[in-house]
Amino acid sequence: MNKPSILVARAVFPQVLDKLAQHFTVTANQADVLWTPAQLIEKLQGQQGAFTTGSERIDAAVLAACPQLKICANMAVGFNNFDVPAMTAAGVLASNTPDVLTETTADFGFALLMATARRMTESEHYLRAGQWTKWSYDMFAGAEVHGSTLGILGMGRIGQGIARRGAHGFGMQVIYHNRSALDAATEADCKARYVSKEELLKTADHLVLVLPYSAQSHHAIGAAELALMKPTATLVNIARGGIVDDAALAQALRQKTIAAAGLDVFEGEPKLHPDLLTVPNVVLTPHIASATLATRLAMANLAADNLIGYFTQGQALTPLNTLAAATP
């Protein structure tokens, strides 16, 4: 029997490609060329499955142009690059990679919080520029982390991981806002208290964003929200670009209406709002919160296993939608 054909849209671990090749006729992109939407459609012609990352958008136009497509397995927990309702309507299964990256991403969220609060990159730039000539009492004095109030907007698995680190490791008071409150047992485990978004913004010493991107969360943090935050507060975004209005944030940082920010994601990344590069009180990282080799390998394997599961058993391990007739 002919093997199903799949497209692996970005470069991936060779051992994952080898595993896929046991089950599929694979078209790979180990040169890691970034395709335009038109090129993606061209590459998807005749492919029954796709291994995607956050950089490939699967929407109604792609689906209409690729009627033979049956499944898209995203190597990411976030899936704002997928139009899931359109995929469901077209009978295309969507899957993501939850759980395997939770703790690694929470580690990074906490690292970014610490680096931001304690001004680590700003002070390193100063040192590297040869500006460090003497000690002084307030040089790079930052904000306290232990014992402070940790605010979390979006309390899914990663948000809970950050809450546990703050509450249990650093004695922080944890407050959160989410579409719905957690059950009592999970709140107790995270030592977290549900508050309104307004109270979260006004009370948090360190606010971490971990909510999914959607039309509803677009610019959830803009000028009005930043104005509610304490002038001593820090803001950390490890969720998605577009949740923060980067222009408004750069202005708030310049005017010190908040103290500092740590950003792993950006509106329109990998391009950055130019003002973010000129304000000193911001820590910038290139979307690496899940980037440990072990976790990226686990994510790639899970995306591959979703494709294999679908074509061999008719079901993915971590699907995002249910199809009327999920027949490969």
Ligand code: 8YV
């Ligand atoms: C990925 C992420 O590295 O999982 C996610 O949602 O943002 C990151 O872990 C990125 O999306 C690549 O697909």
